[in-house]
Amino acid sequence: MLDYPNFSFDVKARDKKSGARIGELKTPHGTIKTPNYIFCGTKATVKNLSPCQLKEAQTDIILSNTYHLMLQPGANLIESIGGLHKFMNWDKPMLTDSGGFQVFSLGEGTMANEIKGKNNKSNYNKNLISITEEGCVFKSYFDGRKIKLTPEYSMEIQRKLGADLLMQFDECTPYHVDKDYTARSMEMSIRWGDRCLTEFARHDNGAQALYGIVQGGVYSDLRKFSAEYTKDRPFFGTAIGGCLGGSDEEMHGVVASTVPYIHADRPVHFLGIGRIKDVFRFVRLGVDTFDCVIPTRLARHGSAYIKGEPKETINLKNSRYRDDQTPLDENIDIPASQKFSKAYIHHLLKANELLATQILAQHNVATINMLMRELREAIKTSTLDELEKVWLRK
Amino acid sequence: MLDYPNFSFDVKARDKKSGARIGELKTPHGTIKTPNYIFCGTKATVKNLSPCQLKEAQTDIILSNTYHLMLQPGANLIESIGGLHKFMNWDKPMLTDSGGFQVFSLGEGTMANEIKGKNNKSNYNKNLISITEEGCVFKSYFDGRKIKLTPEYSMEIQRKLGADLLMQFDECTPYHVDKDYTARSMEMSIRWGDRCLTEFARHDNGAQALYGIVQGGVYSDLRKFSAEYTKDRPFFGTAIGGCLGGSDEEMHGVVASTVPYIHADRPVHFLGIGRIKDVFRFVRLGVDTFDCVIPTRLARHGSAYIKGEPKETINLKNSRYRDDQTPLDENIDIPASQKFSKAYIHHLLKANELLATQILAQHNVATINMLMRELREAIKTSTLDELEKVWLRK
Numbered sequence: 001m002l003d004y005p006n007f008s009f010d011v012k013a014r015d016k017k018s019g020a021r022i023g024e025l026k027t028p029h030g031t032i033k034t035p036n037y038i039f040c041g042t043k044a045t046v047k048n049l050s051p052c053q054l055k056e057a058q059t060d061i062i063l064s065n066t067y068h069l070m071l072q073p074g075a076n077l078i079e080s081i082g083g084l085h086k087f088m089n090w091d092k093p094m095l096t097d098s099g100g101f102q103v104f105s106l107g108e109g110t111m112a113n114e115i116k117g118k119n120n121k122s123n124y125n126k127n128l129i130s131i132t133e134e135g136c137v138f139k140s141y142f143d144g145r146k147i148k149l150t151p152e153y154s155m156e157i158q159r160k161l162g163a164d165l166l167m168q169f170d171e172c173t174p175y176h177v178d179k180d181y182t183a184r185s186m187e188m189s190i191r192w193g194d195r196c197l198t199e200f201a202r203h204d205n206g207a208q209a210l211y212g213i214v215q216g217g218v219y220s221d222l223r224k225f226s227a228e229y230t231k232d233r234p235f236f237g238t239a240i241g242g243c244l245g246g247s248d249e250e251m252h253g254v255v256a257s258t259v260p261y262i263h264a265d266r267p268v269h270f271l272g273i274g275r276i277k278d279v280f281r282f283v284r285l286g287v288d289t290f291d292c293v294i295p296t297r298l299a300r301h302g303s304a305y306i307k308g309e310p311k312e313t314i315n316l317k318n319s320r321y322r323d324d325q326t327p328l329d330e331n332i333d334i335p336a337s338q339k340f341s342k343a344y345i346h347h348l349l350k351a352n353e354l355l356a357t358q359i360l361a362q363h364n365v366a367t368i369n370m371l372m373r374e375l376r377e378a379i380k381t382s383t384l385d386e387l388e389k390v391w392l393r394k
Numbered sequence: 395m396l397d398y399p400n401f402s403f404d405v406k407a408r409d410k411k412s413g414a415r416i417g418e419l420k421t422p423h424g425t426i427k428t429p430n431y432i433f434c435g436t437k438a439t440v441k442n443l444s445p446c447q448l449k450e451a452q453t454d455i456i457l458s459n460t461y462h463l464m465l466q467p468g469a470n471l472i473e474s475i476g477g478l479h480k481f482m483n484w485d486k487p488m489l490t491d492s493g494g495f496q497v498f499s500l501g502e503g504t505m506a507n508e509i510k511g512k513n514n515k516s517n518y519n520k521n522l523i524s525i526t527e528e529g530c531v532f533k534s535y536f537d538g539r540k541i542k543l544t545p546e547y548s549m550e551i552q553r554k555l556g557a558d559l560l561m562q563f564d565e566c567t568p569y570h571v572d573k574d575y576t577a578r579s580m581e582m583s584i585r586w587g588d589r590c591l592t593e594f595a596r597h598d599n600g601a602q603a604l605y606g607i608v609q610g611g612v613y614s615d616l617r618k619f620s621a622e623y624t625k626d627r628p629f630f631g632t633a634i635g636g637c638l639g640g641s642d643e644e645m646h647g648v649v650a651s652t653v654p655y656i657h658a659d660r661p662v663h664f665l666g667i668g669r670i671k672d673v674f675r676f677v678r679l680g681v682d683t684f685d686c687v688i689p690t691r692l693a694r695h696g697s698a699y700i701k702g703e704p705k706e707t708i709n710l711k712n713s714r715y716r717d718d719q720t721p722l723d724e725n726i727d728i729p730a731s732q733k734f735s736k737a738y739i740h741h742l743l744k745a746n747e748l749l750a751t752q753i754l755a756q757h758n759v760a761t762i763n764m765l766m767r768e769l770r771e772a773i774k775t776s777t778l779d780e781l782e783k784v785w786l787r788k
Contacts (some may be wrong), residue, residue, distance in 0.1 A: 044741065048442070052729055075715070081719055081737055089733045216486035242553045322467070325475055335446055339483045343475055347438065347467045354442035354748060 002201055002234040007164075007209040009034075009237070009267040010287075016382040018284035019259065023287070025267050027093040027164035028207055029085065032060040034267065035283045035375055036276065037368050038095055038291035043068045044088045045077075047296045048357050049365065051090045056334050057366035058373075063095040063291055064088075066157050070149075071142040075160035083162030095165040095291070096214075098154045098196075101241070101272070102137050103128065104172045131171065133188065151195040152215040152333060156268035161202055167239060169270075170213045175243045182217035183242075189215045190229050211269060217243045218250060220257035227261035237267040240287070244273070252281060259285050276305070276312045276371060279387045283375060295368050299360035302349045304328050304365040311394045316360070320345040328363050332370060336362040351355035396595055396628040401603040403428075403631070404663045410776040412678035413653065417659050419682070421487040421558035422601055423479065426730070428456040428661065429769055431668065431762050432489055432685035436474075437462045438482045441690045443759065445484045450728050451760035452767075455556045457489040457685055458482075460551050461496035463544075465536040469554035477556030489559040489685070492590075492607075495635070495666070496567045497532050499520065525565065527582065542714060545589040553597055554733045561665075562590040564607045569637045576611040576637075582624050583609045590725075591627060603630035605663060611637045612644060614651035621655035629763050631661040632682070638667070646675060653679050670699070670706045670765060674782045677769060689762050693754035696743045698722050699761040704787045715740040722757050726764060730756040745782075 008026040015021065023034040039046050039054070041062045046054060054062065063085055069075065078087050085091060129137040135150030154169035168190040173182050193212050200210045212230035213347030230238050241256055244251040255270070262268065267288045271277075274292025282290070295305070303313040305327065314321075324342035332338065336359045348356035371391065378387040388394060402420040409415065417428040433440050433448070435456045440448060448456065458478055463469065472481050479485060523531040548563035564583040567576050575699040589605050594604045606624035610616030626630050634652055638645040649664070656662065661682045664672075668686025676684070689699070697707040699736035701723065708715075715768030726732065730753045742750035765785065782788060 028435065043747055045745075045747045045749045046737070047754060050729065050749060050752065051733075068745075071553040072744060073737070077717055077737070080717060081735060087735070087738055087741075089729070089738075323471055323474060335483070337443065339445075341475060341481070343467070343471070344438070344481055344483075347481075350466055351437040351439075351462075353437055353439045354751065355439045355444060357748065358442060358752065 002204060002205075002210070002236075004207045004209045004236045007236055008287060010267070011265070013286070013380050014249045015379045015384060018384060019286040020277045020379045020384060021286060021288070022376045023267065023288060025093075027209070029091060029164055030060075030092045032093055032375055033342055034288040035279070035372055035379075036060055036289050038063045038269075038289055038366075039295065039365055039373050040065075040291060041088065041090075042293070043072070044084060046365070047300065047361065048354065048362050051088065052364065053358075054090075054361050055092075057362050057363055058369040059092075060317050061093040061095065061289075063097065064161065064163065065102060066096050066099035066154060066161065069161060070099060070147075071140050075157040076219075079160035081163070082269045083160075085162060093165070094161040094163040095269075096158045096161050096167065096218050097271070098167040098169040099157070099233045100154070100170050101150055101172045103136055103149055104174075133191070135169075136171075151192040151360060152199045155196050155199040155203075157319040159208065160209070164208060165237065166200070167245045168193045168207050168210060168212050168235070170215055170241060172242050173215065173217055173393070175218075175246065177217075179217070179219055179222070182215075182219060182377045183222055186215040186217075186222050186226050189213065190226065191222070193229070193233065193235075206229060211237040212236055213239045213271070214240040214258050214302070215242040216220070216258075216264065218245045218254055220253070223254060223258040225260045227258050231261065231263040235263075235266070237269060238262045241271045248277075248281070252285075255285050255287070263394045274368075276368075276391060279371065279375070280384065280391070283379070284384065293360040299364050300333070300357050301373050302360065304345075305364050307331075307367065307370070307391055308393055312392070316356075317349050318346075329367065332363070332366050334362060334366055336360075395418075396591070396598060396604070396630075398600075398603045399629045400600045401630055403659070406520050406657070407774050408518065409678070409773045409778060412778060413680040414677045414773045414778060415680060415682070416770045416773045417661065417682060419487075420535075421603070423485060423487045423558055424454075426487055427770055428682040429673070429773075430454055430683050431673070431766050432457045432663075432683055433689065433759055433762075434459075434685060434687045435482065435484075436687070437466070438478060440759070441755065442748065443690070443692065444483065447752075447756050448484075448759065449486075451756050452639075452763040453486075453653070453759055454763075455487040455489065456484060457491065458555065458557065458575040459496060460490050460493035460548060460555065463555060464493065464541075464551050465534050469551040473554035474557070477554075479556060487559070488557040489663075490552045490557040491665070492561040492563040493543055493551070493564045494548070494561075494564050497530055497543055498568075507775055527585070529563075530565075545586040546593045549590050549593040551660050553594075553602065556601070558602060559631065560594070560604045561601050562587045562604060562606050562629070564609055564635060566636050567609065567611055569640065571611075573611070573613055573616070576609075576613060577616055580609040580611075580616050580620050583607065585618065587623070587627065587629075591629070605629055605631040605633045606699070607633045607635040608652050608656065609636040610652075612639045612648055614647070617648060617652040618655045621652050625655065625657040629657075629660070631663060632656045633665050634661040635665040642671075642675070646679075649676055649679050649681070668762075670762075670785060673765065674770065674786070677773070678778065690755045693758050694751050696750065696754065698739075698754050699758050701725075701761065701785055702765070702787055706786070710736055710739045710750070711743050713739075723761065726757070726760050728756060728760050731760060
């Protein structure tokens, strides 16, 4: 039986006004406080940030993508070098996803729109060759070869990668499919979840812990069914995945109809969602960890998170910053936030200089980490509303 | 009269077997030991390296290019923000060139080939509209507008940028022009040098120091004439510029025929030259500082300097590094050199991840700085030959 002896999750305090909670999630690579934010190191690197820079920005945990790493450099190579932690020189907690999200989105970006209901065209599954009970077959973006990904194979790859927190393999359904398809898909994800648990248990040596994923699209009865399934099985944690609807309200409804039925004592991860307003919204429903590419992606587009900015970010490419001598945020104790004027970053962006990305990425990661620290404090003192007002000037 | 009260250059020891010397070059932003290497921060940034990372790599001095900065963001903007040091957050010594090299090369890379005699085609001066006694007119690569650059204007821009060490404005002649053109050009550079001195003196407040540049192409009589001119004038230092010939031997001949005629007590800078073998060759002729884009450019192409590698570098893109678990150089005390396997850097390069550039650039800068420290020690003990054998396994 799976009992995850080297892992634990303890709720330490609860908000008096919402479902928000603060907790401690223990892994073999250290304990993180929750709520927390898991930064995306898709191809075994958070884009243009070294592990040192991530730590300077007070990062506790990152993730890598099974799908990208299985194609290049391959799980066997990473295993032979001692696993992902050693490979990328990151000694703190780490998560890998199952590869499912990317397989079902292939073509990149499509699925991200799908889960937010922004895309009704069927350009979904462009390189996906087949989905059967056994698993799915897809064409590698890297070299065109056909690859079969099954629940067992996803577990094998994630075992070789060696992250602390693993995800079950699931089908991630898009927005445009109907309830019937969503229901059948969710049922298959449940069977895949069981196969993942069996395969995981076969090799379990205490070094890793497995999350189940709640699917069911925008249908509350399906979400309830899927949530209860994960609760009944010996997963360490619960992740919320799949299509979440076309608006903030619909997304809120989906999560609100899921959370009451999941295991109350397990950590809850929200897959792929992480704007500041999302974080405020969903910690109140009891979400413990978030992940999203947005902090580093925004950096590559010239945007910086600013505490107190209603739109969350400012874009340094804007000519208004041409001679702005103020730093990004003098309250964040790293050179990226304190030592460079907006005018300098504006210049770097205009000159296409990579240092701009580096400065903005580190600042954005540091800002989100500051947000999470302040959130945890606000949950303890039941002052989330007040904190949200400061951050989003609501 | 120019006396540079806040600057000094003192020769501290000499090699018993060559013209190599160690010295101390004092500027208002600190004193550097020589021989030293000046890393290129063309557009007010050493590509993808922050000032922190440069300091971690034990960098003493960097340069920026007048030509690029006058076009974007402009010298007035940088002056209004407090100068280049403050703009880019670099508080140690800094040099700016005169803009001449880029004006006369325009089209980038052309002149670099020209000074090494690698290009006989006349694609020289593509965007250069005119060269007259007054100065030159060229078309901005940035926005197409016509710009006139004169000795006085170069001084004005460099004064506004605020670096410690400045260069006179000169015409940088290519390889394919004949001796007559080279002679007339050198004579004009001499007159431009005098105009630079006059303009510099008019605004001198002790914060900056001016170098004269020796021109004269590959012709030893012209080099002698130009060298004697710089010696006679109140420049703080001497730079060697212009066409240096088509082979290592010719380049050596040009410098050897120049050095005896320059001012022996002034620092000698070699413009734009900086392979490891060049450094070994030319410190022996008495060169005190080098600059070259090559350490960071090589990084962007996937190459790392390795001490003891006869070809100076290895290319991490090569498939032989696919599963190489060794770090770049465990004797260099920064994570970039010690903490990432060659296999990881190979993976990052294959995945087009920016972190590869950052790691390799910092490693290359740190390696060159280690070379310069070891060179200074070897000059003190007259063991340059032995050190060269270790570095280039000769």
